[in-house]
Amino acid sequence: MLRTKEQYFEKLFSMKPNIYIGGKKVSRDDPRLRPGLNVLGVTFDLAQDEKWKNVATAHSTLIDEEVNRWAHLPQNPYDLMQKQKLIRFAARRVGGCIQRCMGHDAINALAICTKEIDEVKGTNYHERFMNYLKDYQKNDLVGCCAQTDSKGDRLKRPSEQSNPDHYVHIVQERDDGIIVSGFKMSITQAAYADEILVIPTRALKADDRAFAVAFALPADWDNMYLITRPVWLRDKDDKNAPPFCKYGVSDSVIVFDNTFVPKERVFMCGEWEFGRRLALLFADSHRHSYSGCKPAVSDILCGTASLAAQANSIEKVPHVKEKLTEYAGAAELAYAAGIAAAVFGEKTKSGVFFPNPIYANVGRRLTGELIYHEYNLLTEIAGGISVTLPFKEDFFAPETKEYLEKFIVRNPNLTADYSLKLWKFIEDIGASPMTAWYEIAGVHGGGSPIMETIALSIEFDFETRKSLARYLAGIDEAYDESKELNLEPNDIK
Numbered sequence: 001m002l003r004t005k006e007q008y009f010e011k012l013f014s015m016k017p018n019i020y021i022g023g024k025k026v027s028r029d030d031p032r033l034r035p036g037l038n039v040l041g042v043t044f045d046l047a048q049d050e051k052w053k054n055v056a057t058a059h060s061t062l063i064d065e066e067v068n069r070w071a072h073l074p075q076n077p078y079d080l081m082q083k084q085k086l087i088r089f090a091a092r093r094v095g096g097c098i099q100r101c102m103g104h105d106a107i108n109a110l111a112i113c114t115k116e117i118d119e120v121k122g123t124n125y126h127e128r129f130m131n132y133l134k135d136y137q138k139n140d141l142v143g144c145c146a147q148t149d150s151k152g153d154r155l156k157r158p159s160e161q162s163n164p165d166h167y168v169h170i171v172q173e174r175d176d177g178i179i180v181s182g183f184k185m186s187i188t189q190a191a192y193a194d195e196i197l198v199i200p201t202r203a204l205k206a207d208d209r210a211f212a213v214a215f216a217l218p219a220d221w222d223n224m225y226l227i228t229r230p231v232w233l234r235d236k237d238d239k240n241a242p243p244f245c246k247y248g249v250s251d252s253v254i255v256f257d258n259t260f261v262p263k264e265r266v267f268m269c270g271e272w273e274f275g276r277r278l279a280l281l282f283a284d285s286h287r288h289s290y291s292g293c294k295p296a297v298s299d300i301l302c303g304t305a306s307l308a309a310q311a312n313s314i315e316k317v318p319h320v321k322e323k324l325t326e327y328a329g330a331a332e333l334a335y336a337a338g339i340a341a342a343v344f345g346e347k348t349k350s351g352v353f354f355p356n357p358i359y360a361n362v363g364r365r366l367t368g369e370l371i372y373h374e375y376n377l378l379t380e381i382a383g384g385i386s387v388t389l390p391f392k393e394d395f396f397a398p399e400t401k402e403y404l405e406k407f408i409v410r411n412p413n414l415t416a417d418y419s420l421k422l423w424k425f426i427e428d429i430g431a432s433p434m435t436a437w438y439e440i441a442g443v444h445g446g447g448s449p450i451m452e453t454i455a456l457s458i459e460f461d462f463e464t465r466k467s468l469a470r471y472l473a474g475i476d477e478a479y480d481e482s483k484e485l486n487l488e489p490n491d492i493k
Contacts, residue, residue, distance in 0.1 A: 002057065002068060003140040004048060005041040012037070012192055015220040019191050019252075020227045028192060035232040035248025037192050039094045040142060043070060046090060047140075055086050062130065063137050070100045071137045073111055074353045078493045080288065080342035087292030088299075088335065095244040096297055096438055097445075099189040101289040103143025106197040107133060108352055109281035110214065110267055115350035117271050125267045126350065132216060132265065136195065144193035144219070146184040146254050147282060149201045158204065158211040168198060168256055169210040170269065177263040180213060180256050188445075190252040191228045193219045200268075203276035212275045214268035215261045225255040231437050233428050240392075242421065244428060249437060280455070281354075286446040287364035288355040291338025294367035295331040297438060301374050302327035304429050307422055308382035313411045323377045330370045337363025343489040357459050365452035371442030378430050386431040389423055 017027045026032075046056040047068045058072040058079060059065070074080050083104065090098045111133065114125035136143065149158075152166030161167065168182035180198075190196060197216045204212050217224060232248035233241070268274065306324055309315040341359035348354050379386070394400045395408070405416040408423065429435065443449070464483065471479035 001138055001140055002047050002066065003044055005044040008040065008044050009037065011194065018220050018225050020225065021230065032230045033191055033250060035246060036189065036230065036250045039099055039247050040192055042090060042094055043098065043100045055082055060137050063134055067137045068140050070104045071140060073108060076353050076493050077342040077345060077490050079353060080345060080355055081339060084292040084338045084342065087289055088296045091293050091296035092299055094247040095300060097249060097293060097441065099249065100142060101286065102145040102189060103197065105282050105285035105289055106143055106145035106199065108285045109199065109278055111352050112281055112348045112350045112354065113274055113278040114267050116277065117268065117274050121271055128264055129267050141194040143195045143197050144187060144190045145282060146187045146190065146196050146198045147201050147279065148184060148186050150183040150185045157208060159207040167211045168213060170213050171258060173269065178261050178266055178269060180259050180261055182256050184254040187252045187254055188249060190219065190226050190254055191250045195219060196254065199282055200275040200279050202279055204272040206272060209270045209272045212268055212270050212272040214278060215266045217261060217265060221259065223257045223259040226252040227255065228252040231433050233432055233434055242425060244425065248434065283447050284355065284357045284360050287452065288338055288341050288360040290367060290446050291334050291341065291363040294442065295335045298327050298331035298374060301378055304426060305378045305381045308378065308426055311411050311414060311419060311422055320381060323381060326377060327374060330367065330374060334363045334367045345490065357455060361452040361455045364446055365449050368443050368449040368452065371439055375430060375435065375439060382426050382430065385423055386427045389427055392424065395420055
């Protein structure tokens with residue numbers, strides 16, 4: 001079933017209050033959460049739009065129905081590329097993060113890893129998860145991935161922490177399920193998700209067995225609390241605010257206080273050997289999602305910087321044109337890496353088609369390294385007006401209106417109304433709470449650049465390159481390039 005936005009809201013508003021904002025318990029219809037809800041609403045609207053068919057939707061072989069692509073397990077490179085396209089185009093519509101990719105990347109990781117655990121351990125996690133996923137797809141649910149633990153002392157492993165709650169862990173195993181405790185942090189979208197999917201955040205050792213846990217719970221489950229920080233733009237009652245200001249985001253600390261998880265919702269329970277594998281499966285899938293998300297942010301910044309250049313009458317100045325071209329280079333290289341990750345991905349034993357981790361990581365690493373630079377380009381082109389522009393009320397006050405209507409027009413071909421809207425938008429894009437969120441999320445979301453570097457140091461074939469250098473240096477008589485020579489792109493469908 002493809003839900004409508006209204007059906008999503010109706011279910012969300014019926015959930016039990018377990019969210020805290022500013023020291024008070026609130027329900028999910030709290031106006032401070034509305035900007036984030038509006039983002040999720042777009043994902044439902046697109047799935048209902050015939051023009052977006054096969055982009056926002058896909059055919060599920062699991063339930064033999066059309067489903068929202070966010071609930072779909074990729075079966076081939078085409079599915080991965082359609083996901084990437086959906087993220088880029090949808091993110092453009094809401095001015096940035098579309099948020100729903102978290103759940104998509106989590107179900108991919110769990111579908112793959114549960115199969116692998118079962119083959120080694122003789123468990124039945126995969127069947128259990130696929131039964132869960134059938135319900136998830138049939139009801140078009142919104143999933144939120146809770147991966148990042150609060151971590152405590154970063155020099156100590158989970159089992160070495162003075163407070164074990166810095167990592168979510170198993171407190172008790174029972175015949176009917178498990179009891180868990182701990183904190184997850186920086187969890188985007190949790191406050192307006194249907195389901196919270198919990199997975200490990202790092203590699204584990206035998207002593208960390210209690211921390212090897214994966215499960216899913218309804219977002220309003222007993223003894224689970226969300227302490228939430230919403231981010232939005234402008235006064236929510238501003239009737240003249242542009243479309244960009246309707247959207248926002250929220251992040252939560254999720255508290256598990258001796259929380260019961262039913263057995264049918266447990267997908268890892270003590271299999272510490274697979275902690276790293278499950279963590280990386282989500283991370284690499286999420287980094288592929290960034291190859292759609294971050295190009296969208298670059299698109300928005302590029303368009304905004306181009307309009308700023310026009311408003312300043314400098315759009316034809318050579319060094320400004322060069323700066324604008326940098327946006328194109330960053331966006332399209334990252335997007336190309338996502339396409340390569342899809343084309344050179346692999347079909348896993350679970351049936352899920354998974355992106356090539358090398359290309360997924362190089363694309364994400366590039367965007368993480370360039371995010372502050374891209375905002376700096378906007379600042380250089382626009383100037384300091386984004387933080388010094390008078391308040392909007394001054395543009396309409398009788399005493400100051402006439403002065404400011406003259407002041408705001410830099411390019412005589414533009415009207416005062418156009419110029420005011422543009423410079424206020426540049427303030428929203430480049431000097432607001434959302435700016436800070438996107439800059440920091442651009443570095444750390446899905447793993448900071450050092451995490452991509454670590455992944456590349458493990459996955460990349462350095463031995464072949466050393467063999468090449470020894471051959472060219474005359475140390476080895478031959479160079480075997482058959483491994484890469486025989487690598488073929490996959491059929492798209």
